Amino acid sequence: MAGNVATSAVINRGMVTATVMLATLMQALDTTIANVALPYMQGSLAATSDQINWVLTSYIVAAAIITPATGWLEARFGRKPLFLTAVIGFIVTSMLCGAAVSLAQMVMFRLLQGIFGAPLVPLSQSVLLDAYPQEQQGQAMAVFGLGVMLGPILGPTLGGWLTDSYTWRWVFYVNLPLGVLCAFGIFLFLGRRADRPLARRLDWLGFASLSLGIGALQLLLDRGERLDWFASREIQLEAALCVLGIYLFTVHSLTASDTFIDLALFRDRNYVIGIMLIFIVGVVLLATLSLLTPYLERLMNYPVLTAGLVLAPRGVGTMAAMLLAGQLIRFVDARLLIATGLGITAFSLHLMTGFTPDVAQGTLVRTGLLQGFGIGFVFVALGTVAFGTLPPALRTQGTGLFNLMRNIGASIGISVMGYLLVRNSAVTQAGLVEHVTPFRQVIRDHAQQLGIATVHGRAALAQLVTAQAEAVAFIDNFKLMMFVSLLAIPLAMLVQRPRRPPGKEGQAGTLAEA
Structure with a gap:
């Protein structure tokens, strides 16, 4: 049988x-x-x-x-x-x-x-x-x-x-x-x-408290930017509910005998490191995408479809890396693959710090391919080591939490990058405006080209200053994402190489028989 x-x-x-x-x-x-x-x-x-x-x-x-x-x-x-x-x-x-x-x-x-x-x-x-x-x-x-x-x-x-x-x-x-x-x-x-x-x-109490914490967190992250974050009573309430829900869930999980999430998951070192790293992957991948779309559409005036086509090559890089990593992981230490992928991702973000509002499409495509390649390496190796030592009975619960952490990382990354983009853009614009005086030769040259004596010319100058301020803010965010990727490399080194159990093809039967 x-x-x-x-x-x-x-x-x-x-x-x-x-x-x-x-x-x-x-x-x-x-x-x-x-x-x-x-x-x-x-x-x-x-x-x-x-x-x-x-x-x-x-x-x-x-x-x-x-x-x-x-x-x-x-x-x-x-x-x-x-x-x-x-x-x-x-x-x-x-x-x-x-x-x-x-x-x-x-x-x-x-x-x-x-x-x-x-x-x-x-x-x-x-x-x-x-x-x-x-x-x-x-x-x-x-x-x-x-x-x-x-x-x-x-x-x-x-x-x-x-x-x-x-x-x-x-x-x-x-x-x-x-x-x-x-x-x-x-x-x-x-x-x-x-x-x-x-x-x-x-475990109704565990489910309810975790749902309260996660639901409030997602509402806070999704609506924070539109409501000016903690200046809003709604955001303050959601933050309080999030803290309350997570606190109740943590206390209940540590004191109850039969909990909503099996604490045996957290006794597996590789799994714990895995969910920490997938959180970072969620931050870097989705936050970078959330930055690139407005960069192309607002600063470079790309139509929606063109912007999508320019971003698509990073999917090609991801696909190539995943197929390659799927073969390499049988012979190469997964920690090396994760570190290599994070390093490639950080290097691509370093290249992106050199972007300007008129960056060439070829540069956008090359950095996208490179970043997609790095993320693809990380994802395959991470998925393999995180579940390589986890008992099969815990896998579905483990995959649920694993993907939840990726999604929360993405939500936090998008929200934080959005906040920093608005804040840094305003600060940079204020600094640039201080230097827009008729006593600077470069300003006088641009003033003549733009026809600053007219309303249209003054509007064009203001638009130019705003675009430059936004470009600087985008670059600051790319730089932050680069450091996040680099700081994750030491964490990847803590992963233990799983010992290969007695290989039985029959053990794979639970997939088709699932």
Whole structure:
């Protein structure tokens, strides 16, 4: 019987891999694809600029709350039923989002879409880890990483093209073909998990307190910039609720016998270091992307679609690095791969500190390829070592927390970089304005070229000063991201090289039989 399971796993492994790749890509795309369509939704749904942002906020908060519960949901309902329900629910709510005729409907449907989408990425990663023996898990993480990393990169490009060519509703309808293929793949090729963990009673206090902390944190990060951070009573309240929720969850977890998140996860050194490093990857990857998009669109006046096409090559670099790292990790110390990837990422950010408002497209493409290559190396090696020593029974819960930390890192990175961009731009602009006097020869030369005696000329000079101030602020942020990447390298050196267990192809059978 064991032999049959192993054979089944080998036969179905390719189809299962393709299926979970679709699920991962579908969910990862939806984290960014709707962003470019917000201005079009705003007019169609008769919403203000503040109200329309709830389309993004509702999805992010719902997904953040449900992601840590994936392990318990799998144990309670089974992996295949949960996976199938999540995919079908994601398809249905995507269609409802596309058909929404009011802001209230859209926010409600996006919240439901976030709930159904939350388990997709943790389940996909857990399924792949169970499908492949340890010596091939680097290749499995390479495939998984393609979906996770390419989704946010391709999302704005695809969203811009769909919105320009059709209507904003197609950024949701595009999930239908992907979702249908994914659902059929799960139904046909994903069997029942042989080593399904025992269902435990839901720790309601742990779940509620963690949900309160995470939900308040995501609201704070998403709305902080628009509400001027702690000058707003709403942000102050959300910060207090976040601290209260995390405090209650921590105290409860340390004193209760049966907790929402199994504390055995934190006894695995590699896993703990892994979630710390994936947090940093989330900060660097998504924060850099969030900086580059306005850099191209505001400072360089690129159309949305052109900006997306210029950013797309970093996806090519990521893909190449992941495929290469998936092979190298069988022979090369994972710590070396992580350190190399972080070093390449830091070097690419160093090159970006030389950007100007008229930087050549070739330079943008080269730095994007290089940065994508570095991040790809890190992600594959990190996914392999973080779960290489984790017991299989803890994998789904572990992947849920792993992906939650990546998403929180991304949210914090985007919010902090956005705040620093506005602050540094204002400070730099104030400093530049002090030097705009008629006594400086360079100012007199520009004044003549711009025709500063006219209203149009003075406006052009003010616009030039603002653009230069923003460029300096962007460069300061790129420099900060470079130092963050470099400081993560010593942390990677603390990872212990996992000892290879007795290799049995049959142990991989739990993937196809999951």
